[in-house]
Amino acid sequence: MENKAHALAAGLFLLLLGIALAACVFWFQGDHTARTHYTVVARSGVPGLNLKAPVKLRGVEVGWVDSIGFDPDDPRQILVGITVDATAPVSATTHAQLGLQGVTGLSFVSLEEADAQAALTRAPAGARIALKPTLLDRLAESGPLLLAGFAETAGRLNALLSDDNRAQLQRTLAKLEQTATDTSRLMAALQPSAQQLPTVLKDADTTAQRASAALREIETLAVDGRALAADLRARTGVLDRMDAAAQQVQTTSRHLELALVGDTPQRTRPLVSDLSAASRSIERAAHDLGEQPQSLLFGRGARPPGPGERGFEERLKAAAP
Template sequence: MENKAHAIAAGLFLLLLGLALAASVAWFQGDRTERVHYTVVARSGVPGLNLKAPVKLRGVEVGYVDSIGFDPADPRQILVDIAVDAAAPVSASTFAQLGLQGVTGLSFIGLEEADAKAPLTRAAPGARIALKPTLLDRLAESGPLLLAGFAETADRLNALLSEGNRAQLNRSLVQLEQAAGDTSRLMAALQPGARELPVFLKDADATAQRASAALREIEALAADSRQLTQELKTRVAVLDRLDGAAVQLQTTTRNLELALVGDTPPRTRPLVADLSAASRSIERAARDVGEQPQSLLFGRSGQPPGPGEAGFDARLKAGGSK
């Protein structure tokens, strides 16, 4: 009986010890963190997402997936209930995306801020968070369009690289090569001229300077010519007045001669003759100046040589040649 009593006592002790160990493990593994629940709304699928999958906010794990199911109000939507640490800064502008956990194919929910610089406004408990497609999801959705575009591009390339177009392209390349050779020869021919171009430009500059100086001299000569013309006009006006005076003097002298021819005393006749000669001299001088007004500035030109004078024969030859 004593042996049975000891066996029963040992069995009870082991049972109690096992229960105590199980309670300790349950105590230490229990989650006593305060959680806030949010609902992630997915319009597309959630492949690889399981219960207890981690929830990360900007890469930091802050919770887990509590449940996954279809929306009773709209079966095309999937509702994912997540439990997040109450201290996690989940704002009203937070959105969710699916991420991959390594190479296992399992997914997790990543929470991101739409505007990280905006003031933080915490989301209310139970708020809905939109699940946005990732880059891979967008590529998968646009895959058929990309394939159709690639196929169309391939068809156009095949049409572009037809036999006729390839022959035309070969001819164009040959012509381009010929044009490049012609250009090289032209450049080689232009090099000597290009080397002489600085000297030519220097000569052109010097010529331009000389032309400018010549223009200034021409302007000075034109000014002198205008001044000389004005002086000649003044002198011609004076000569005109002198000619008029000489004509008036000659007329007066002739009238005087006619008046005195009958009863002029002999001793006054020489005076009248002198007056007549003087008037004729004045008239001749006025006529010469009128014919050659430049003689007032440059002097009278010499009379051409007459017969027997030096230069007469040369003048005759010159006149004959003309």
């Protein structure tokens, strides 16, 4: 009986020990982290995405994919169920994209924030997150358009590089080469002139200084000319007054001569004649100065030839219209 009791005790001990070990294993292998479920809605395909594929939030793994299937309400949509750590900052503006895991071809779900600077508003449990196409997806969708554009560009290049256009291009290149050669020759010919350019500029500067001095002299001469004209006008006024005085003297002498010619003694008549001659001389001088006032400064000019004198006919021809 004692042997049976010992055997029963040993069996119970082993059973309890196995249960304890199993409980420990289950405890250490179990996941006690709080999780939240979301649904990723994909309008396009999800190639390479499998169950238990990781879910990453800005590069940090926060969960996994637990279901993939079509939307029963809209079969064109694919619903991907994900389980995410409840502490992960999934906001209402978070969107999903598919990323590649190295070179295996397998995909994972990458959660990204639309605006990382905005205030964080957590998405409610079970919320739907839109799956946006990646750059490769957009390139794949626009691939036919790109191929059509490349084909059109190739056709235009073929038309541009026709035989006639290539011949015209060769002629244009030949002309450009000739132009470059002519330009080189022209530059070589202009090089001596360019070397003399500083001297020419210096001479031009000197000429400009001389021209400025000449302009100042001309301005001075203009001022002197205005002063000379004013002086001549003053002298002309004096000459007019002299002319009037001479006429008055001549008139007086004539009256005196007429008054004395009958009863003047013989010795006073020469005096009267001299007075008359002097008055006529003064009148002629005043008349000449009135016609040529510049004779006071530059001397009396030559009188024009009269009838019968040399040069009179040429004078008439020059004066004729």
